Amino acid sequence: MEEKDLLRTENDENQDLNATAGTSEEVQPTVNEETTEQPAEPAVATEEPAQAPAVEETAVEAPAAEVAEPQSAEAMMAEIETGNAETAETETEEENETPAESIEQIEAEYKDLNLDEAVEELHRIVADPDYNKIKQRVGVLRSKVIAMLKEIRKEQLEKFLAEGGDKNAFEPEKSDVENKFDNALHIFKNNKNKFLENIEAEKQRNLEAKNAIIEELRVLVENENNLKTLNDKFKELQEKWKNVGPVPQNESNNLWQNYHFYVEKFFDILRINKELKTLDLKKNLEQKIKLCEQAESLLLNDSINQSFKELQDLHNEWKEIGPVPEDKKEELWERFKNASDQINQRRREHYDQIYAEQQNNYNAKVVLCEKAEEFTAQPSENAKEFNAISDQLTELLKVWKTLGAAPPKVNEEIWTRFKGTLDKFFEKKKEFFGKIKDEQQTNYNMKVDLAIRAEAIAKRTDWRAATDEIIQLQKEWKEIGATSRKHSEAIWKRFRGACDQFFEAKANYFNNAQEIEAENLKKKEDLIERIKNHEFGADRNENLEAIKAYQREWTEIGFVPKKETDRIYTAYRQALDKRFADLKMSAEDRRRDNYRSRIDNILSDPNADRLLDKEKRFLSNKLEQLKNDISIWENNLGFFANSKNADLLKAEFTKKIDAANQEVKELEYKIKTMNEKPKEE
Numbered sequence: 153m154e155e156k157d158l159l160r161t162e163n164d165e166n167q168d169l170n171a172t173a174g175t176s177e178e179v180q181p182t183v184n185e186e187t188t189e190q191p192a193e194p195a196v197a198t199e200e201p202a203q204a205p206a207v208e209e210t211a212v213e214a215p216a217a218e219v220a221e222p223q224s225a226e227a228m229m230a231e232i233e234t235g236n237a238e239t240a241e242t243e244t245e246e247e248n249e250t251p252a253e254s255i256e257q258i259e260a261e262y263k264d265l266n267l268d269e270a271v272e273e274l275h276r277i278v279a280d281p282d283y284n285k286i287k288q289r290v291g292v293l294r295s296k297v298i299a300m301l302k303e304i305r306k307e308q309l310e311k312f313l314a315e316g317g318d319k320n321a322f323e324p325e326k327s328d329v330e331n332k333f334d335n336a337l338h339i340f341k342n343n344k345n346k347f348l349e350n351i352e353a354e355k356q357r358n359l360e361a362k363n364a365i366i367e368e369l370r371v372l373v374e375n376e377n378n379l380k381t382l383n384d385k386f387k388e389l390q391e392k393w394k395n396v397g398p399v400p401q402n403e404s405n406n407l408w409q410n411y412h413f414y415v416e417k418f419f420d421i422l423r424i425n426k427e428l429k430t431l432d433l434k435k436n437l438e439q440k441i442k443l444c445e446q447a448e449s450l451l452l453n454d455s456i457n458q459s460f461k462e463l464q465d466l467h468n469e470w471k472e473i474g475p476v477p478e479d480k481k482e483e484l485w486e487r488f489k490n491a492s493d494q495i496n497q498r499r500r501e502h503y504d505q506i507y508a509e510q511q512n513n514y515n516a517k518v519v520l521c522e523k524a525e526e527f528t529a530q531p532s533e534n535a536k537e538f539n540a541i542s543d544q545l546t547e548l549l550k551v552w553k554t555l556g557a558a559p560p561k562v563n564e565e566i567w568t569r570f571k572g573t574l575d576k577f578f579e580k581k582k583e584f585f586g587k588i589k590d591e592q593q594t595n596y597n598m599k600v601d602l603a604i605r606a607e608a609i610a611k612r613t614d615w616r617a618a619t620d621e622i623i624q625l626q627k628e629w630k631e632i633g634a635t636s637r638k639h640s641e642a643i644w645k646r647f648r649g650a651c652d653q654f655f656e657a658k659a660n661y662f663n664n665a666q667e668i669e670a671e672n673l674k675k676k677e678d679l680i681e682r683i684k685n686h687e688f689g690a691d692r693n694e695n696l697e698a699i700k701a702y703q704r705e706w707t708e709i710g711f712v713p714k715k716e717t718d719r720i721y722t723a724y725r726q727a728l729d730k731r732f733a734d735l736k737m738s739a740e741d742r743r744r745d746n747y748r749s750r751i752d753n754i755l756s757d758p759n760a761d762r763l764l765d766k767e768k769r770f771l772s773n774k775l776e777q778l779k780n781d782i783s784i785w786e787n788n789l790g791f792f793a794n795s796k797n798a799d800l801l802k803a804e805f806t807k808k809i810d811a812a813n814q815e816v817k818e819l820e821y822k823i824k825t826m827n828e829k830p831k832e833e
Contacts, residue, residue, distance in 0.1 A: 258292045267300045271333045278340040283347035290340050297333055352400070359399040362407055365389055369414040373421060386418050394472065419475075437476040440484050443469060447491035456502045463495050507559065512804050514558035515797045517566045520548050523791050524573040538581050545574055550784045551791070554808075596635040599643045602628060606650035615658050616761045622654055665711075673712040676720050679705055683727040688734065695735055699728070703748070707828035721752060748825050768826050775819040782812050 265273060274293040277286050305324055312322050369389050376382040399407060422429055443466050450466075453459040476484055527544045531537070552570065557563050602625050609625070612618040629647060634640070683702050688695040712720055754763045785805050792801040 255288060255292065258289055262292060262296060265296065267297065267304075268329055270297050270300070271329050271336065274336045275332065275339075278336050278343065281343050281346070283340075283344050286340075287344075294337065301330065301333075355398055355400050358397045359403050359407065361396050362393065362399060362411070365393050365396070366407075366410050366414065369411070369418075373414050373417045379422070382418070382421065390415075432474060433477050436474045437480055437484070439473050440470065440476055440488070443473075444484065444487045444491065447488055447495070450495055451491065451498075456499050459495055460499050463492060467492070510557060510559045510563075512797075512800065513555045514562055514566060516555055516792065516801050516804075517552065517558055517570065519792050519801070520552055521566065521570045521573065524548050524570060528573055528577040532580070532584075535584075538584055541577065542581060545577060547784065547788060548791070549574065550780070551788045554781050554784060591633065592636050595633045596639050596643065598632050599629065599635060599647065602632075603643060603647040603650060606647055606654070610650045610654040610657070612654075613657075613661070615661070617765060618654065619658065620765075622651060626651065666713075669711050669713050672710045673716055673720065675709045676706065676712060676724065679709070680720075680723050680727050683724075683731060686731070692735065699731055699735070703728070704828065721755070725749065725752065747822055751826055764826060768823065771819055771823050771826070775816060775823065778812050778816050778819070782809055782816070785809050785812075 262270065262273070270293055274290065274297065277289050277293065280286050308324050309319070309322055313319060369386070372382065372385050372389065376385065393411065422432070447463060447466050450459040450462055453462075470488065475481070524545060527541050527548075530541060532541060558566050606622060606625050609618050609622050635643065679702060683699075686698060686702075688698075706724060751764070751767075754760055754767070757763055785808060789802060789805060792798050792805075
């Protein structure tokens with residue numbers, strides 16, 4: 153299968169996998185953002201149907217005394233396009249399905265499959281005739297197989313060219329696995345066709361069922377004189393109608409009009425019984441008020457897509473409910489429509505914001521592409537020049553990684569442009585540096601770095617973490633290869649000396665730990681009494697600084713006997729909490745104090761060292777990433793100076809930098825708090 157065949161297969165299968173979704177888009181009833189007509193207003197066709205004249209498009213406001221004016225063709229088209237009653241009859245069962253698993257879950261499940269395993273799994277999946285059940289998995293496997301086949305083609309072509317072949321003469325061999333892959337897709341396509349045929353057959357059966365209901369309704373309203381019997385049987389037929397599924401779209405409008413012709417006649421009969429009518433109107437009023445309340449509650453839903461979907465369901469329910477008192481009709485519809493308009497506006501603003509952000513990302517990426525092309529156009533004759541350009545491209549790539557996606561239609565294109573520029577340059581650089589071998593010098597530099605790090609650790613007193621780190625350095629030392637003889641002995645003595653210095657200091661400390669901890673306990677008890685008896689002055693900031701000084705003093709004292717740890721810390725927290733309450737601290741102070749309390753709680757845990765190290769690594773990694781991003785953004789703002797949207801892009805990056813700086817301050821505070829807390833060995 154040639155690469156162009158792979159692409160054609162991929163496009164064809166995308167169409168196959170989306171065929172059902174496409175059908176759904178044509179027939180799905182939606183609450184369109186521009187819909188302004190009240191569902192209760194009648195929609196009369198410009199031509200009479202075969203069986204009876206068209207009446208209201210929904211039964212929501214029947215019975216109505218007046219007959220509505222015929223709509224224009226433009227109004228009718230607007231109703232069809234915005235998902236009014238005509239298309240409500242053609243909703244397919246597929247649209248109500250909620251996938252049992254996401255694409256991300258499926259991709260994660262299949263990520264480690266090789267080509268043969270992926271094709272074998274595809275064959276197993278397509279054996280299931282349930283198209284709806286397997287279409288997502290087939291889509292993921294198909295894309296994975298095509299990607300791997302493309303890579304194989306690429307390797308075959310590169311080998312062919314390397315052996316002196318002409319690219320135009322390259323004719324890849326089609327393997328058994330590709331034939332098996334084509335066969336699996338063929339099976340899947342046949343299952344899909346059968347599935348769609350079954351849907352159409354079901355729609356035809358539903359059409360026959362609904363025509364039968366209309367006939368029963370006609371006989372009922374023309375022959376039944378007992379109002380109670382008429383009402384009961386009508387509701388049974390109405391329930392049967394609602395339970396019948398979708399019909400062919402070309403029959404939907406005529407079917408709907410015929411049905412509501414007899415619905416209207418039914419309500420005309422009911423008008424003679426004012427008491428029954430009043431009761432029905434009141435019930436409909438209560439139901440529609442409830443729908444209004446549900447629509448308004450959707451404004452508080454954080455999920456924009458979920459609230460929009462639920463709003464469509466509410467509109468469908470609205471159309472199924474009968475009329476309300478005339479004096480409440482307009483008021484009730486305006487309330488319902490107002491909630492709908494707000495939800496639609498929120499959804500529109502949400503997608504406008506996403507698009508604007510993606511467009512800004514695209515503009516920034518265009519600038520980065522131009523800069524990359526400018527840098528790589530410079531001649532490179534030596535290692536210094538290669539490295540200089542490489543550093544510039546690395547900076548550009550760092551900036552690129554901090555940006556979000558561009559609009560979908562250009563996202564792949566702009567990435568291909570940028571990546572192609574970088575790949576071309578680094579391929580040249582690889583060829584240039586492939587001739588240079590300096591492994592021993594590299595090993596020496598790595599060992600110098602380990603020695604420097606060991607010397608820094610040798611001065612630390614956080615014994616548990618420092619011990620783990622220096623042991624890790626020793627493991628890294630063993631994994632590094634040999635250095636030249638003239639440097640080997642000296643660098644080893646330097647590294648070994650730092651390690652010995654640390655372990656001697658650690659042993660000396662723990663030989664005297666019992667006396668030190670007893671002395672620390674006395675210091676902490678004295679400190680608690682001073683906290684309790686401290687007299688605050690009029691200056692709140694000075695009072696707060698005094699409390700902070702006590703806290704710093706506490707962290708500097710060091711460990712106490714283990715059996716006294718919980719008691720002394722509880723007394724310390726109680727004393728601080730009372731003084732904090734006296735100060736009436738601000739929200740930020742309380743938040744930071746809560747974080748210190750969290751660290752204190754961790755310290756009381758048997759696994760305190762492991763938990764603290766984990767928390768510190770998390771905060772440190774996040775802080776390092778933020779600082780790195782800020783540095784990249786600040787250093788590279790100049791890239792956008794001559795771009796088409798320079799001011800807009802600079803403003804966007806300035807906002808990102810300010811927000812990141814605020815987060816950096818909070819992270820630095822938390823890390824500082826952790827460093828102030830003692831850890832028991």
